[in-house]
Amino acid sequence: MEELLNTTAGDVTQLKYALDTFYFLVCGALVMWMAAGFAMLEAGLVRAKNTTEILTKNIALYAIACIMYFVSGYALMYGGDYFLTGITGDGFTGAEEPATYAPSADFFFQVVFVATAMSIVSGAVAERMKLWSFLLFAVVMTGFIYPMEGSWTWGGEAVFGMYTLGDLGFSDFAGSGIVHLAGAAAALAGVLVLGARKGKYGKNGEINAIPGANLPLATLGTFVLWLGWFGFNGGSVLATASVESANSVAVVFMNTNAAAAGGVVAAMVVARILFGKADLTMALNGALAGLVAITAEPSTPSALQATLFGAIGGVLVVFSIITLDKLKIDDPVGAISVHGVVGLLGLLLVPVTNDGSSFSGQIIGALTIFFWVFVVSMVSWLAIKAIMGVRVSEEEEYDGVDLSECGMEAYPEFASNKK
């Protein structure tokens, strides 16, 4: 230890620790920025009368995720103490096996991932869910449901002592399955309990359009998510202070970007073929689908493969959105399609370029994550429904949840001070 603190070699080691920590923190901050992306994307795709409520959900769930993960989530996922009491401030000095980055940086990076998983749910249940019911679910999801499946994957624990996913060849670099498929599973359970928006599906099987109120916001949100994703995938390399890891980070950034691009173009082309015109909202979903598709393995594909993987995601997401509507599963922003269907695709693409994983391992992992999250979420939603209800009344839905749940219009006109 003395040696490491007083020599050039020691300086270099300290510098590497500092750089890795810095990189990790910046990536975590970029993933935090994705919360703004989700908020803007969702705000743009709902109607004006429901905008305040979805923004409130987004900022509140982010805060709840941060708190619940520090209370219990991190402990459940990686072992350790509740309320982060046992976490050391210094992973380097005096440690038997010095860490390569500060322990708090690890927590920070992980906590923003939980928030990402939870925010997937808010879009799917938009425009008809009670705010506080949603936030109660957020407490359960971020404090328990996500950390449990996280412990079986990144945490390396056996699934209820039965099998260990890592041993079976499961690999999920940045979380197509662990974060995105999980979020979509919780969202699907919520949507099934909640039901479709009034007027979305007609009596004779018609599917009615409910256009979003602010496409500039939706587009901005997508670009913000795209930027944040560089932290999401880039940070999952977990290091940058060596030639090998720096090279890996660069490849990850490049592939993440390529996949998004492939997703946009593919989704636009499919929309053009199916609908006769380009559909901006599909292009936006396509970008995100591309990003989700590459998230399980952004470091081993070539740039061409990454673009193609993203494109497959872009094609798949359009068809998934249409199919869910045909099944009368109402998802105003396409979250279940982008994160669930394409999250599964992302997992299945890993063995194509990564020999360390296997298709069987990916499938078992996907099924484990999906069934755990879906079933426990379903139980949670039903319990919340019994306790306080999950859906606003018909009249509240027509007037808009901004008024009924928040008492505040997003675009107020003619507000008066006279009482």
Add this chain to the structure above:
Amino acid sequence: MKLISAIIKPFKLDDVREALSDIGVQGITVTEVKGFGRQKGHTELYRGAEYVVDFLPKVRIDAAVADDIVDQVLEAISKAAQTGKIGDGKIFVMPLEQVVRIRTGETGHDAL
């Protein structure tokens, strides 16, 4: 006195405003509206779901004018707003019972 309400295509607003100014109409009120006449609606797709586009954006210009220039106003608006294509709009002439200039309290023709 008459209240003239013209529904025109939005991009024609500047032309109509200029034409009215040229014949001495000093004040107008403009509203963004939507509407249709004998144009049939058409359908578009939003994320694969069909919806009907019946109402097209238009601009409504309201102007209070003296009886003696009504015909000039109608001609000025028509010439400026016309494209010859479907959806050019309509002008409505309504009798105006009273007008008040709020700042000075003037009424009638003095308030036009």
